[in-house]
Amino acid sequence: MIRSLHIKNLATIEEIELPLQDGFTILTGETGAGKSIIIDGIRLILGEKSSPDMIRTGKKETSVEVIFPFHQAIADFKDYFPEKEEEMFLQRKVPAKGTGKAYINGIHVPNIKLKELGVKLVDIYGQNDHxxxxxLEYQLNYLDDFAGASALKKNVSRLARELKKILKEKTELEEKEKEREQRLDFLEFQIKEIEGAQLKPGEEEELRNTRNILKNAEKIGSHLESALSISYSQENSISSLLAQLQNTVHYLVDFDKTFKETEDAINQFSITIQEFSDFLFKFQQKQDTAPERLEELEERLSQIEKLKRKYGSSIEEILSHLESSKQEYEELSTSQEKLDELDKEIQKIFNEYKSHAEKLSHLRKKNADKLEKDVEKEISLLGMKKARFKIKIDTIPLKPESIESVKESGTEEVEFLISPNPGEDLRPLRKVASGGELSRVMLALKTIGEETDTFKTMIFDEIDSGIGGKTAEFVAQKLRQLSRTHQVICITHLPQIASFATHHYKIDKKIDKERTFTSVIKLSFEERVTEIARLLSGTRITEITLKNAREMISHNLDKSAC
Structure with a gap:
């Protein structure tokens, strides 16, 4: 329920603070006083579309704030509520320029979050909300909710989605089958070409390095010869000088053992020079085959480049393409087996779907009779004494050949039919019902179906349009009945309805210094008498209308206490 509503700078409202209570709250006032502006404010806080045109002239932004008690039904939004939080504070700001902002307990949220939370907290029924x-989807869902078929319907929906997914997979596989042979030949050619190249990861980089060496063989050879000469072959090479140094130091070791460490170091260095010389010699030997080897390298690199143009920008990508081609080849080679497996899976899920859908169908038909009787009883209490209400159920037969047309909603198409007056044929609700009749059917359905979600606020914005007299009193009684389990807020022009209120607010409009101001006043008993009298007779209020108004309020208060 809404505990309080604060609106600032919305149309003719400069600022109002409206505390609200449980029970049946009525808003009345002259036409144009701003009653529906209050509902517009609540719609804003529920995430509905906003416009800068809503902002009060001369102001920079509109803001609406609403406080609700916390309820476990909104546990999905627990991230926005501290532990042991007892209230929810929702806020919406609409600026004249720029983007509006929404808040849940002070946390900035996308407007869609307000909308998701709002549908759990408030239902609004206006003249255009019927x-x-x-x-037809609402009518089917209503019947399912009434029948307690939610769990069964979820299973039917899940199985339908699974079936459609596998059917799509089968269709795609069958389309591939049409060009399977051609694709297999193509894949086989690619696999053989890549495998025949015997590529190795890192091979290209190694080949390019070797090619670079061979292309510069003459320069490298000259430097190799010089390095060999210095390190080994010339008369005063490093090797020969080290040999002389080794002999000299070895001689000194015989006289002083402290030279032993130096001798070891020279010996190690001599070994290193020898290994270096061997490396240079072997490298030089490889240079002898440079012309033939270079030609082989160029051919190999050319082969790799050709494969790269076709299959990827590197050897790694080519090898990856090889693996994916092999996998596709394998899948295509066994596609018939896969199709057979899918057919078995489709049949299995279809049988499950059929079983659940038949149970759902039985539950719908069983409860449709009861719902028809309940609705006829309720609309009779609302003044439609001789009206008939029926639920048309068309069941679509489930056959193997129609497997692709299964629906998530099951096998039924449901439509509400009504005959408002004696002697008239039953026709679809959408074709025959007037605004007043729709209001009463809607109220009947809400009365029947609102045994759950009792924490919700129900707002009725002039749903009494098109009714009056005794019918209006029936509607008022029904709204009062709903208010025993829900917070009900209703805007009305009818005294029959207003007189049933447990809380009555009057919306007033006044002009001060060429500015229009809308205000809200909670009425005392005597103020209610005057307001009901105004609704009965307009501006000409007499002692008789005041007496009638007093009697209406007292009578309806007594009636509601029964």
Whole structure:
């Protein structure tokens, strides 16, 4: 329920603070006073579309704030509520320029979050909100909720999705089958070409390094010869000088053992020079085959480049393409086996779907009779004494050949039919019901179906349009009945409805210094009497209308206490 509503700079409202209570709250006032502006403010806090045109002239932004008690039904939004939080504070700001902002308990959130939370907290039914009743999907969902079929329907929906997914997979595989042979030949050629090249990861870089060496063989050879000469072959090479140094130091060791460490170091250095010389010699030997080897390298690199142009920018990518080609080749080679497996899986899921859908169908038909009787009883209490209400159920037969047309909603198409007056044929609700009749059917359905979600606030914005007299009193009684389990807020022009309120607010409009101001006043009993009298007779209030108003309020208070 809404505990308080604070609106600032919305149309003719400069600022109002409206504390609200449980029970049946009525808002009345002259036409144009701003009653629906308050509902517009609540719609904003529920995430509905905003416009800068809503902002009060001369102001920079509109803001709406609402406080709700915390309820476990909104546990999905627990991230926005500290532990042991007892209230929810929702806020919406709409600026004249720029993007609006939404908040849940002070946390900035996308507007869609307000909308998701709002549908759990408040239902609004205005003159143009009856259209949901005419939606065939809503009618089917209503019947399912009434029948307690939610769990069964979820299973039917899940199996339908699984079936469609596998059917799509089968279709794609069958399309591949049409060009399977051609694709297999193509893949086989690619696999043989890549495998025949016997590529190795890192091979290209190694080949390019070797080619670079061979291309510069003459320069390298000259430097190799010089290095060999210095290190080994010339008369005063490092090797020969080290040999002389070794002999000299070895002689000194015989006289002083402290030279032993130096001798070891010279010996190690001599070994290193010898290994270096061997390396240079072997490298020089390889240079002898440079012309033939270079030609082989160029051919190999050319082969790799050709494969890169076709299959990838590196050897690694070519090898990856090889693996994917092998995998696809394997899948195509066994595609018929896969198709057979899919057919078995499709049949299995279809049988499950059929079983659950038949149970759902039985539950719908069983409960449709009861719902028809309940609705006829409720609309009769609302003044439609001789009206008939029926639920048309068309069941689509489930056959193997129609497997691709299974629906997540099951096998039924449901439509509400009504005959408002005696002697008239039953026709779809969307084709025959007037605004007043729709209001009463909607109220009947809400009364029947609102045994759950009792924490929700229900707002009725002039749903009494098109009714009056005794019917209006029936509607008022029904709204009062709903208010025993829900917070009900209703805007009305009818005294029959207003007189049933447990809380009555009057919306007033005044002009001060060429500015229009809308205000909200909670009425005392005597103020209610005057307001009900105004609704009964307009501006000409007499002692008789005041007496009638007093009697209406007292009578309806007594009736509600029964």
């Amino acid at each position: 259209v949901f009743l005419l939606n």
